[in-house]
Amino acid sequence: MYHLVSRSLIRGLVNSGGATATAAATATPSFYAYRRMMLMSSSAAASEAAKTTTPLAEEKSVSEGKTEKKVEESGVVVSSYWGIPRHKLAREDGTEWPWNCFMPWDTYRADVTIDMHKHHLPKTFLDKFAYRTVKILRIPTDIFFQRRYGCRAMMLETVAAVPGMVGGMLLHLRSLRKFEHSGGWIKALLDEAENERMHLMTMVELVKPKWYERLMVLTVQGVFFNAFFVLYLCSPKLAHRIVGYLEEEAIHSYTEFLRDIDSGLIENVPAPAIAIDYWRLPHEANLKDVITVIRADEAHHRDVNHFASDIHYQGKELKEAPAPLGYH
Numbered sequence: 001m002y003h004l005v006s007r008s009l010i011r012g013l014v015n016s017g018g019a020t021a022t023a024a025a026t027a028t029p030s031f032y033a034y035r036r037m038m039l040m041s042s043s044a045a046a047s048e049a050a051k052t053t054t055p056l057a058e059e060k061s062v063s064e065g066k067t068e069k070k071v072e073e074s075g076v077v078v079s080s081y082w083g084i085p086r087h088k089l090a091r092e093d094g095t096e097w098p099w100n101c102f103m104p105w106d107t108y109r110a111d112v113t114i115d116m117h118k119h120h121l122p123k124t125f126l127d128k129f130a131y132r133t134v135k136i137l138r139i140p141t142d143i144f145f146q147r148r149y150g151c152r153a154m155m156l157e158t159v160a161a162v163p164g165m166v167g168g169m170l171l172h173l174r175s176l177r178k179f180e181h182s183g184g185w186i187k188a189l190l191d192e193a194e195n196e197r198m199h200l201m202t203m204v205e206l207v208k209p210k211w212y213e214r215l216m217v218l219t220v221q222g223v224f225f226n227a228f229f230v231l232y233l234c235s236p237k238l239a240h241r242i243v244g245y246l247e248e249e250a251i252h253s254y255t256e257f258l259r260d261i262d263s264g265l266i267e268n269v270p271a272p273a274i275a276i277d278y279w280r281l282p283h284e285a286n287l288k289d290v291i292t293v294i295r296a297d298e299a300h301h302r303d304v305n306h307f308a309s310d311i312h313y314q315g316k317e318l319k320e321a322p323a324p325l326g327y328h
Helices: 002-074 125-145 149-178 185-206 211-234 236-263 273-278 287-313
Strands: none
Touching (some): 125 236, 149 185, 149 211, 149 236, 149 287, 236 287
């Protein structure tokens, strides 16, 4: 009896399991059909979205293609990612402004009527030390370049642009440390450095430096920068006095340059385009005109640096006297 009941129970379980399996098998096709329908609908939606966005994508690719074409035509790499386009600038005659290194508002007409013979008489020990130091430094320059004033000017301008940068940088850091104004001297000295650099950019257009001259520039600039940096930290009044005397020697060198042009030893070639735009020279300007305005710049730098040294000699700081901004 017991065995009969057990068999009937087992048979029932087997039958119910089979029914369940049959039901699962019956339900499976409907599940897969539903899933297939959902996949097909999502694919259709994606295809429709692609059709909708295609014109925008094509328009974007066309605009990018035009931008790349303009870049290729101009030869200038322009990035529109930051949204900083260059403003359209023009010369006074309406032609397009060609320079990126300086803008029209940076140009000026040099005051060539400045006194070229002004000289600061060395009276104190530091003045005499500065004057004799500059005279000693001129000896190897005269031996190496002799009367090749184009090469001499190119070499000296690589050094002349250092003092203004060093002085402006140290005054800038001092202003940040002490939370104080500089009286305009930071800008005055940095403007001087930039002006000297433009002298160099002009001379490079006239005189192509040789490989050994480039090597000399690397050596001289490296030594002079570090030496002047230490000197300005120790004694700004001596540093400015040395620069003042260096500018006096530069005036003398450019005067000799002009003398050789007048005598015909140096050809009076047309002025470079960069010089015509920077100093607002006439289009027919020549080398003599360029050297004349550069010499005038050096005379203004002479006055500024002797003035700065005199301020320190009076026991004052540069910020106590207004800087001669725009003095050129």
